Amino acid sequence: MNFKTFFSEAIRIQYASEDEPELEEEARLLMRTVGVRPNSQKELLMVAVDTTTEQVVGALYAGWSHGSGLGELEGQQVMMFSWDIGVEPKVQNTGIGKQLIQKAMKTYDMDKHQYDDQTMLYIHAINPVLAAHLVKAYGMEEIGKQGNESILIKVG
Ligand SMILES: CC(C)(COP(=O)(O)OP(=O)(O)OC[C@H]1O[C@@H](n2cnc3c(N)ncnc32)[C@H](O)[C@@H]1OP(=O)(O)O)[C@@H](O)C(=O)NCCC(=O)NCCS
Numbered sequence: 001m002n003f004k005t006f007f008s009e010a011i012r013i014q015y016a017s018e019d020e021p022e023l024e025e026e027a028r029l030l031m032r033t034v035g036v037r038p039n040s041q042k043e044l045l046m047v048a049v050d051t052t053t054e055q056v057v058g059a060l061y062a063g064w065s066h067g068s069g070l071g072e073l074e075g076q077q078v079m080m081f082s083w084d085i086g087v088e089p090k091v092q093n094t095g096i097g098k099q100l101i102q103k104a105m106k107t108y109d110m111d112k113h114q115y116d117d118q119t120m121l122y123i124h125a126i127n128p129v130l131a132a133h134l135v136k137a138y139g140m141e142e143i144g145k146q147g148n149e150s151i152l153i154k155v156g
Contacts, residue, residue, distance in 0.1 A: 027059035
């Protein structure tokens with residue numbers, strides 16, 4: 001068993017619920033540690049919990065917002081799904097981020113059907129390796145930069 005496998009087996013991904021405010025608080029502190037500030041349109045969607053310590057080692061905040069479309073949807077009213085992610089520095093690069101992202105993408109695919117407007121994913125990636133992962137693994141398209149951040153979208 002290699003290091004990466006060990007970590008991924010000891011991690012539980014769970015959706016956030018209102019009865020667990022302590023998870024919410026740990027997630028908030030984690031995001032502060034990694035320097036990511038989810039805006040007010042995003043809520044804690046899920047956490048990665050280390051099953052040996054029961055501590056939150058990953059968090060993903062997500063939300064839907066109305067917006068005016070980008071890329072091929074330029075000028076149209078769209079519903080945009082965005083998320084921000086943070087993984088505890090000691091366990092970064094062990095696959096936790098990928099698991100959270102995969103589940104966030106599934107959530108998008110399930111939830112988008114409830115909207116009449118066109119939908120798109122809209123991600124501000126402060127991390128260039130993460131941006132490359134989103135392009136490679138999910139076919140997201142970088143449509144521009146805001147400072148060091150890549151703006152990535154995927155329509156539909
Ligand atoms: C970016 C981050 C969420 C990735 O989560 P992770 O659990 O460390 O990453 P994973 O092991 O699941 O790997 C996911 C991808 O990110 C890359 N990655 C992993 N660790 C990384 C790091 N420290 N810095 C940059 N990219 C990293 C991996 O190469 C992988 O891409 P690939 O498989 O296409 O090559 C995490 O490193 C983190 O919280 N960083 C600090 C905060 C941050 O940048 N958040 C993103 C805001 S947009």
